[in-house]
Amino acid sequence: MKINWFPGHMNKALKDISEQLKKVDVVTYMLDARIPVSSLNPSLNKLTENKPILFVINKIDMADEKKVKALLSQFRSKTSDYILFNSTMSGKSELIVNKIKALASEKIARYKAKGVKPTIRTMVVGIPNCGKSTLVNNLSKKAKVITGNKAGITKHGLWIPIGDCVEVYDTPGTLYPNIENQEVAKKLAYVGSVRDEILDFVELSTELLSLLDKLYPEFVRQRYGNNFSLEEIAKNRKYITNGGELDIERTARSVIDDFRKTRIGKITLD
Numbered sequence: 001m002k003i004n005w006f007p008g009h010m011n012k013a014l015k016d017i018s019e020q021l022k023k024v025d026v027v028t029y030m031l032d033a034r035i036p037v038s039s040l041n042p043s044l045n046k047l048t049e050n051k052p053i054l055f056v057i058n059k060i061d062m063a064d065e066k067k068v069k070a071l072l073s074q075f076r077s078k079t080s081d082y083i084l085f086n087s088t089m090s091g092k093s094e095l096i097v098n099k100i101k102a103l104a105s106e107k108i109a110r111y112k113a114k115g116v117k118p119t120i121r122t123m124v125v126g127i128p129n130c131g132k133s134t135l136v137n138n139l140s141k142k143a144k145v146i147t148g149n150k151a152g153i154t155k156h157g158l159w160i161p162i163g164d165c166v167e168v169y170d171t172p173g174t175l176y177p178n179i180e181n182q183e184v185a186k187k188l189a190y191v192g193s194v195r196d197e198i199l200d201f202v203e204l205s206t207e208l209l210s211l212l213d214k215l216y217p218e219f220v221r222q223r224y225g226n227n228f229s230l231e232e233i234a235k236n237r238k239y240i241t242n243g244g245e246l247d248i249e250r251t252a253r254s255v256i257d258d259f260r261k262t263r264i265g266k267i268t269l270d
């Protein structure tokens with residue numbers, strides 16, 4: 001299976017992002033803490049390279065925080081900062097707004113000198129399903145944009161005012177035209193950033209189990225026992241088809257579901 005998902009709406013979204021970026025002071029670049037490096041999108045990196053960036057390393061509640069912290073150095077520079085975040089938690093949006101304001105301090109100072117209050121504009125970009133719209137709703141304190149636990153919920157960009165001096169633009173999750181690196185593509189699929197309908201779950205879950213065997217051997221054994229082949233898991237779970245055979249497809253889906261619901265553990269794959 002070669003995983004490549006770049007539907008028309010993403011191509012449009014990248015064009016729209018590029019257009020709207022002219023108005024943007026700070027890019028809020030959201031990453032999934034379970035794959036903080038693999039969730040960097042080369043297309044977005046290129047579009048945003050000349051802007052200050054706040055990396056929001058989201059879903060930290062589902063990830064291996066120690067491992068994420070070891071990867072952080074690449075996300076801080078003169079013009080970028082990062083925050084480890086859980087965008088489903090309310091009451092934390094000040095932390096993000098403050099960091100955005102700090103990254104826009106030059107503009108704020110310039111306007112202040114003229115006696116004018118500036119509007120700071122940020123755009124939330126990132127792979128599908130990493131929590132962008134959830135963050136936007138959290139920042140605006142009212143649910144205004146639709147969220148959902150599958151890839152490709154947001155279809156159009158939208159500017160939303162938050163507080164009296166910040167505006168935020170929610171964008172559709174974007175991938176890139178040709179994902180050459182299939183190790184990256186698989187990780188995007190495990191975390192739910194690729195449309196499930198195009199995936200071969202048997203192949204995907206087999207690969208995930210073998211990756212977890214390398215990275216988190218105790219976690220997989222704790223969950224599935226020492227023999228964690230799909231056949232063995234199907235037997236243990238008594239997943240049988242109407243024809244009386246082991247239901248490998250259902251087992252494969254349940255393994256991916258276990259991973260996505262952190263039943264195997266808090267895991268970071270990069």
Ligand SMILES: Nc1nc2c(ncn2[C@@H]2O[C@H](COP(=O)(O)OP(=O)(O)OP(=O)(O)O)[C@@H](O)[C@H]2O)c(=O)[nH]1
Pocket residue numbers: 058059060061062085086087088127128129130131132133134135146147148149150151152153154155171172173174
């Ligand atoms: N545990 C956890 N779940 C989160 C977090 N942020 C978002 N979610 C969940 O992740 C799912 C996707 O959230 P969305 O906000 O729709 O993601 P999105 O990035 O806007 O997705 P697209 O519009 O498809 O690009 C939802 O089920 C959210 O509740 C988080 O920090 N922790």
Ligand SMILES: [Mg+2]
Pocket residue numbers: 132133134146147153154171172173
């Ligand atoms: Mg969205």
